Amino acid sequence: MAEKITPRSVDYSQWYIDIVLNAKLADYSPVKGCMVVRPRGYAIWERIQAAYDKRFKETGHQNCYFPMLIPMSFLQKEKDHVKGFKPELAVVTHGGGEELDEPLCVRPTSETIIWSMYKNWIQSYRDLPLLYNQWCSVLRWEKRTRLFLRTAEFLWQEGHTAHETEQDAVEETMRMLDVYREVAEQVLCLPVIAGRKSESEKFAGAVATYCIEAMMQDKKALQAGTSHFLGQNFGKAFDVQFQTREGKLDYAWATSWGVSTRLIGAVIMTHSDDKGLVLPPELAPEQAVIVPIYKTETKAAVLAYCEKLLGELKTAGVRAILDGDESKSPGWKFAEHEMNGVPLRIEIGPRDMEAGKAMVARRDTGEKAPLEVAGLPAKAVELLAAIQKNLYEKAKAFRIENTKPVASREELLAFYGKDQGEEAGTAVATGGFAEGRWCGDGTCEAALKAETKVTIRCLPLDRQEGVGGNCCLCGKPAKHLAVFARNY
């Protein structure tokens, strides 16, 4: 099939949709705002899950499962929480043909139902910490949806922990933020900025929200994961009291943290090009594809040569496939596997066979070179590692290139261009990340957002020491170093 991908320079949004659809990662569902994750997309999700789940276990967490339906009254117990989520709730009012006594909402997140249970399970400091996680889907009635980036129902994981002390909970919040950062960088090749959210961007019900923010190729920011310090808000709302070491009563301290299938969107928008999907080898369902090239009389020999190599690649730990489809020409297969983001393509024809070689092409750089087939499996492992590294480095260089320190309002406005926003159909934004000092006043931030749609993405954790000078927006003394950007 000759589907064309809209080039990024023409329409970035359409390019993204073209990739998702053509690479068969997901499709629209009959239900508005929902998506079907297809096997190729789900395989990527499984790899993301595996990487995170391993680290959750290593940091002492256990998986569990809580119900999808939550009594409406539970949501109402924490006032900020209900205020934040009410507009996005789906509510079940009937069951078995009869109206329910109490409506049930489909979880938009599970703090409330989980803490209603924690009340029963926590009596003493000896019961703490409670370190639970669940992989599930949640539903938020979104007005405007985009495949993977914002859908009504999405897959995610939510960690919910209860602690004895404030310090323990804060440490947990930061520990999981660091797990998010590490996997994003090492496995997804996403350079991210770890930071704290401003008050206005905080999770409904949290004391503090921390996040990892990534820059997409259109220079907009994407929140890739969040970790919340919930204080005693839910402990109090659900009356989760425990006896302390001193014999007194105290409310449990809480955290929650989540990453979602949005990460797949982040990977696509960070690495892919106009030929299609580009995937970090660690995430790629297939890491190498062998494309045999033969004429009728050379077919058997070429295929045998390919089969042998395929076996060796697998033995070396490479997820390799042989594309033996006889109804497609080699050229078609090249384009197809590029569309699908297979990191390495190995072309083998009679000429290579005679020379004891194979033509190896890298998806990330497009480089193509004949390699000795004898050492190829080991070389493939090296190349995959090199691609993994290159994708991260390239994305990081792009972010640095498009990050600018700003000292004044004028500089900031100039960075984002006079005419704010994007024209329809030319969705590559001006600007990028602006780094500026900030007074910490929410009105300052709100005014900027109203005028330019630029918001404070986060206050980077490692850049807050000795922030002096004045707010780049209002000129008053600054308290923080902030990263500004337009965002998804």
Next chain:
RNA sequence: CGGGCAGUAGCGCAGGGGCUAGCGCGCUUGGUUCGGGACCAAGAGAUCGGAGGUUCAAAUCCUCUCUGCCCGACCA
């Protein structure tokens, strides 16, 4: 939820009151091909997004509705 655009075969499109709804790609079958999206031949595939209405006659006109995309408002 507001403004704009679009829904006709799996995909991309044409047809804008009239008789059997076309085309390209893809798909099926057979054959020839095979180093960057091959070719020939023969086939299959559509209640024209849905509902209602106007009419002798509706894919085509009218009303409502659903879905997607872009822009805005809202937002983990």
